Structures are given as C-alpha cells and as structure tokens.
Amino acid sequence: MARALSHFHGKSTLSLxxxxxxxxxxxxxxxxxxxxxxxxxxxxWASIEADVEAHLKTAIPIRRPVxxxxxxxxxxxxxxxxKAPALCIAVCxxxxxDRAQAMAAASALHLMHSAAHTHEHLPLTDRPNPKPMVxxxxxxxxxxxxxxxxxxxxxxxxxxxxxxxxxxxxxVLRVIVEITRAxxxxxxxxxxxxxxxxxxSNEWWVENVCKKKEGELHACGAACGAILGGGSEEEIEKLRxxxxxxxxxxxxxxxxxxxxxxxxxIGDRLRVMAMKELENLNxxxxxxxxxxxEASLCNV
Amino acid sequence: MARALSHFHGKSTLSLxxxxxxxxxxxxxxxxxxxxxxxxxxxxWASIEADVEAHLKTAIPIRRPVxxxxxxxxxxxxxxxxKAPALCIAVCxxxxxDRAQAMAAASALHLMHSAAHTHEHLPLTDRPNPKPMVxxxxxxxxxxxxxxxxxxxxxxxxxxxxxxxxxxxxxVLRVIVEITRAxxxxxxxxxxxxxxxxxxSNEWWVENVCKKKEGELHACGAACGAILGGGSEEEIEKLRxxxxxxxxxxxxxxxxxxxxxxxxxIGDRLRVMAMKELENLNxxxxxxxxxxxEASLCNV
Numbered sequence: 001m002a003r004a005l006s007h008f009h010g011k012s013t014l015s016l017x018x019x020x021x022x023x024x025x026x027x028x029x030x031x032x033x034x035x036x037x038x039x040x041x042x043x044x045w046a047s048i049e050a051d052v053e054a055h056l057k058t059a060i061p062i063r064r065p066v067x068x069x070x071x072x073x074x075x076x077x078x079x080x081x082x083k084a085p086a087l088c089i090a091v092c093x094x095x096x097x098d099r100a101q102a103m104a105a106a107s108a109l110h111l112m113h114s115a116a117h118t119h120e121h122l123p124l125t126d127r128p129n130p131k132p133m134v135x136x137x138x139x140x141x142x143x144x145x146x147x148x149x150x151x152x153x154x155x156x157x158x159x160x161x162x163x164x165x166x167x168x169x170x171x172v173l174r175v176i177v178e179i180t181r182a183x184x185x186x187x188x189x190x191x192x193x194x195x196x197x198x199x200x201s202n203e204w205w206v207e208n209v210c211k212k213k214e215g216e217l218h219a220c221g222a223a224c225g226a227i228l229g230g231g232s233e234e235e236i237e238k239l240r241x242x243x244x245x246x247x248x249x250x251x252x253x254x255x256x257x258x259x260x261x262x263x264x265x266i267g268d269r270l271r272v273m274a275m276k277e278l279e280n281l282n283x284x285x286x287x288x289x290x291x292x293x294e295a296s297l298c299n300v
Numbered sequence: 301m302a303r304a305l306s307h308f309h310g311k312s313t314l315s316l317x318x319x320x321x322x323x324x325x326x327x328x329x330x331x332x333x334x335x336x337x338x339x340x341x342x343x344x345w346a347s348i349e350a351d352v353e354a355h356l357k358t359a360i361p362i363r364r365p366v367x368x369x370x371x372x373x374x375x376x377x378x379x380x381x382x383k384a385p386a387l388c389i390a391v392c393x394x395x396x397x398d399r400a401q402a403m404a405a406a407s408a409l410h411l412m413h414s415a416a417h418t419h420e421h422l423p424l425t426d427r428p429n430p431k432p433m434v435x436x437x438x439x440x441x442x443x444x445x446x447x448x449x450x451x452x453x454x455x456x457x458x459x460x461x462x463x464x465x466x467x468x469x470x471x472v473l474r475v476i477v478e479i480t481r482a483x484x485x486x487x488x489x490x491x492x493x494x495x496x497x498x499x500x501s502n503e504w505w506v507e508n509v510c511k512k513k514e515g516e517l518h519a520c521g522a523a524c525g526a527i528l529g530g531g532s533e534e535e536i537e538k539l540r541x542x543x544x545x546x547x548x549x550x551x552x553x554x555x556x557x558x559x560x561x562x563x564x565x566i567g568d569r570l571r572v573m574a575m576k577e578l579e580n581l582n583x584x585x586x587x588x589x590x591x592x593x594e595a596s597l598c599n600v
Contacts, residue, residue: 180456
C-alpha cells in the first residue's frame with residue numbers, strides 16, 4: 001500500500017506542538033517494510049475511532065430520564081460505523097488542525113448517521129424495498145422518538161463546541177450549515193426518497209442513491225474537517241470531492257451482495273477520481289486518508 | 301382586557317428607528333375603548349403570524365427535487381400553528397429588538413413543531429394512546445422522511461441568519477442550543493415519552509406532559525426572542541418562565557375535551573404565574589404578550 005501511494009508523498013509542512021503517535025510520518029514510511037506502514041495506518045484509524053467513541057460515551061451518559069437516555073445510548077452505539085467521522089478528523093489533521101477541533105463535528109456526524117439508521121429500519125407499512133432484518137431493541141414508537149432526539153443533540157454538541165479562546169464561532173456555524181445540507185432534503189433525505197422509488201438492479205440508480213446518502217455524508221465529513229482545521233477553500237473543495245467518492249464506494253460496498261461487474265467498474269472509476277483529488281494538495285501528508293480508498297476496494 | 305392589564309403598563313423605553321404599525325402604543329391604549337385595544341392586539345398577532353408564514357413560504361419554495369420539497373411544503377403549512385413563533389418575535393420586540401432579528405428563530409420553531417407533529421401522527425403499530433385521526437396526504441414513509449428533512453432545515457435557516465453586520469453569531473449559536481434542548485431528549489421528546497407511558501385522566505400527568513411538550517417549546521420561543529432582541533439575562537429568564545406557562549396553558553387546552561374542573565384550576569394557577577413573570581419588566585410594554593394568557597383562558 002505504501003509503495004502504491006508513494007507518488008502522493010510530500011514533505012509534511014504540519015507544525016505539531018507535540019509528537020502525534022497516531023500520525024504516520026510520511027518522510028520515513030516509504031523506507032519501512034510495507035507491513036509496518038499498514039499497521040501504522042490501521043492504528044491511526046483505530047485511534048480516531050476510539051477517540052470519537054470515547055467522546056460520544058462522555059457526551060451521552062445514561063442519565064435521567066433513563067427511559068429516554070438508555071435507548072438513545074443504545075441506538076447511537078448499535079448503529080454500524082461509517083468512515084465519515086474518522087474522515088472528518090483525519091482531514092482536520094491533514095490540513096494542520098488538532099484532533100480536538102474536529103471532535104464535536106465527528107461525533108455529530110455519527111449521531112446524524114445513527115438517527116437516520118434508526119429511522120431507516122422502522123417497520124413501516126409502505127416500505128417497498130424491505131431493509132435487511134435488524135434487531136429491534138425497542139418498539140417502533142421509542143425508536144422513532146429516539147431518532148428524533150438524537151438529531152438535535154448532534155446540533156447541540158456542535159453549537160456548544162464554540163470556544164471563545166479559539167474564536168471558532170464562524171467555522172462552527174459553517175459546519176452546522178454543511179451538516180444540515182448533507183443530512184437534509186437535498187442530501188441524505190433525497191437519497192432515501194430515490195431509494196423508495198427505484199430498483200436496485202439498475203447500476204445508475206445505485207450510484208445515484210449512494211451519492212446522495214453515503215456520498216454526501218462523507219463529503220460533508222471531509223469538508224467539515226478541512227473547515228475546522230483551517231484548510232484553504234481549494235483544499236476544502238478537493239477534500240469534499242474526495243470524501244464524496246469515499247462515501248460512494250462505501251455505499252456501493254453496502255449494496256453489493258455478490259461481485260457485480262458493473263458495480264466493480266463504478267468502484268474502480270470512483271477510486272481513480274478520489275485519488276485524483278489528493279494529487280495537488282501540496283505539502284500535505286495524504287497517506288492516511290488515501291488508505292481509505294485502497295482499503296475499501298480490497299473488499300469489492 | 302386593557303383595563304385588566306393596566307397595572308403592567310409602564311412607559312416604553314424602546315427606541316424604534318421607524319414607527320411600528322403592528323405594535324400597540326401602551327401610552328395611549330389605556331384611554332381608548334376596549335374594543336379598539338383588543339382589535340389592535342389581535343392585528344398585532346395576526347401581523348406577526350403573516351410575516352412568519354411569508355418568511356417560511358420564501359424559505360421553502362417547491363423546487364427540485366419536487367418529490368422531496370412538495371411534501372415538505374405541504375406538511376410545514378398543514379401543521380396547526382402554535383404561539384411559540386409569534387411569542388419569539390413579540391418578545392424580541394418587547395426587549396427592544398427588531399422583528400427581522402427573530403424571524404429565522406420563529407420560523408425554525410414552527411419547522412421543529414411541524415416535524416414533531418408529522419412524526420407524532422405516523423401510524424405506528426405500538427402507539428398505546430391513538431392520536432385523533434388526521435388526514436395523511438402521504439404514506440408513512442414519505443411523512444417520516446419529510447419530518448427528518450424539516451428538522452435540519454430549521455437549523456440551517458438559523459445558522460444562515462448570522463449577519464456579519466449585526467455581529468450576532470454568538471446569539472444565534474445560543475439560540476441553536478436553546479432550540480436543540482427544547483425539542484430534544486430533555487424537552488419535547490421527554491414529554492412524548494411520558495405521553496406514551498401515562499394515562500390521560502391523571503391531571504398531574506397532563507400538566508407534566510404539557511410542561512415538557514408545549515411548555516418547553518414556548519419557553520424556548522420567548523427566551524430566544526429575548527436573546528436575539530438583546531434582553532438582559534434577568535429578562536430572558538422571566539420571559540422564559542412566562543413562555544413556559546403560556547405553552548402549558550396551550551397544551552392543556554389541546555387536551556381538554558370538555559371543561560374539566562381540575563384542569564381549569566391548573567389553567568388558572570398557570571395564568572397567575574405567567575402574569576407574575578411580567579410584573580418587574582420595568583419600562584417594557586408587556587400588553588401584547590400578556591394578551592396571550594388572557595386569550596388562552598377565554599377558551600378554558
């Protein structure tokens with residue numbers, strides 16, 4: 001993996017106040033054995049995911065009213081993870097920011113996803129494409145209400161992450177708008193509408209639904225990380241597109257039951273487009289986030 | 301009504317840059333016939349409601365994707381109105397702010413309420429207390445998704461109301477937190493949980509549910525109006541409590557089918573408590589908002 005990515009390596013210009021044990025050093029990794037580099041990248045993602053989970057566990061303790069917070073706690077952690085929160089943090093670090101700056105946004109992204117996941121699996125009478133069976137720990141009414149409670153909690157976490165010492169109010173407000181659009185009627189909700197009306201065998205349809213659902217969430221995650229970490233407007237837009245392709249690949253992997261040739265071709269095309277977005281991020285260490293695309297495609 | 305409220309009238313200290321045709325003048329209304337004062341108050345509320353509706357109609361045009369925005373438009377305007385948005389604007393004006401400063405928050409409050417109303421009437425298999433029959437213009441799936449789309453749109457409207465010229469980013473962020481709490485797991489959602497588990501014949505239960513549902517939404521509306529209009533912390537808290545009682549009275553009126561003696565007594569008590577909160581708002585013209593409590597009780 002490290003060899004395949006060697007043409008993306010540039011000298012890192014990030015000035016870290018203290019050594020970051022999770023961030024692979026681009027200047028030395030090309031000389032290490034491939035297995036070491038892979039282990040380093042994997043531990044980088046694992047450390048981000050562990051930090052986001054720890055942050056969420058502190059943010060959602062099981063407190064009174066228990067009847068409300070116990071299902072909330074359960075459904076937030078029962079939802080399958082996406083790469084959007086980790087991408088948000090990795091991109092923030094990539095553009096020179098600190099992990100803590102993107103933690104609330106990353107947590108909010110998982111909260112939004114878990115609310116959507118909960119509602120998406122509610123047993124409704126008119127779902128034309130029944131979702132795969134999932135275990136329902138609660139009745140539909142509680143799951144509906146819990147999803148409705150998780151969403152505003154995500155925005156509360158975000159709005160409360162404003163720190164006068166960092167003067168980040170404008171960035172946080174911009175991130176709130178980014179997230180409302182990604183999960184709203186022109187983003188994830190649009191994808192869910194399309195899903196209601198389509199047929200899964202059509203590859204164009206799968207690509208389009210994945211673009212609106214997983215694509216927009218990951219695009220948003222990457223853009224938010226870049227905004228919060230202080231990236232340039234050009235970097236924000238390139239990383240947003242990279243995130244879009246990462247999310248679409250993730251979405252396609254979720255849909256593909258077997259190895260459909262057409263979807264594999266879409267996956268290959270998206271991978272090339274994703275890597276293209278990382279080409280001109282001069283002086284940024286893109287290795288950690290480019291591994292997302294490689295790892296995804298290993299499974300197609 | 302004007303006579304009953306005359307002890308609340310003080311000389312208005314509000315400095316308006318231009319005459320406000322909607323705001324009753326406290327210095328002259330006590331000398332006018334009661335009918336004129338009532339008509340003036342009614343037209344004040346009607347003008348606020350018309351302004352909020354016009355703002356929402358501009359904010360939610362029926363645009364592409366029509367399959368998404370048409371149900372959104374319909375369900376936002378089909379939801380019965382609450383007084384929370386109008387209270388938000390009236391309080392903003394009461395503490396010396398302009399109507400435009402509270403317009404996004406007032407619109408967001410109606411959006412949050414309409415999302416909750418839509419979800420509250422979804423036909424789920426495990427609702428122990430069936431809601432009164434409502435007309436469903438769409439299937440459950442579309443109504444679920446539309447509610448999920450309305451909520452982030454409300455936060456988007458709010459976050460985008462930041463105006464560098466007004467330097468209002470901190471106030472808007474505070475209002476976002478206020479609204480997330482009012483509609484979230486310790487506010488409206490908590491009330492809906494209680495509603496699932498309770499029995500309507502118990503008056504304590506009715507009062508508690510109304511406190512968490514309509515109470516918190518109106519308390520939030522009043523507090524947001526005071527924050528955005530530049531009220532003092534003391535004014536914000538007094539007006540928040542006033543809003544709480546206004547909302548609880550509205551909630552109780554929604555529950556009462558006949559004239560239940562116990563609920564009438566609760567209504568009377570809340571009315572006294574609401575008016576008490578307006579007593580020490582020195583120099584503020586409280587007549588418009590105090591009429592909310594009087595008007596509510598006329599129907600009990």
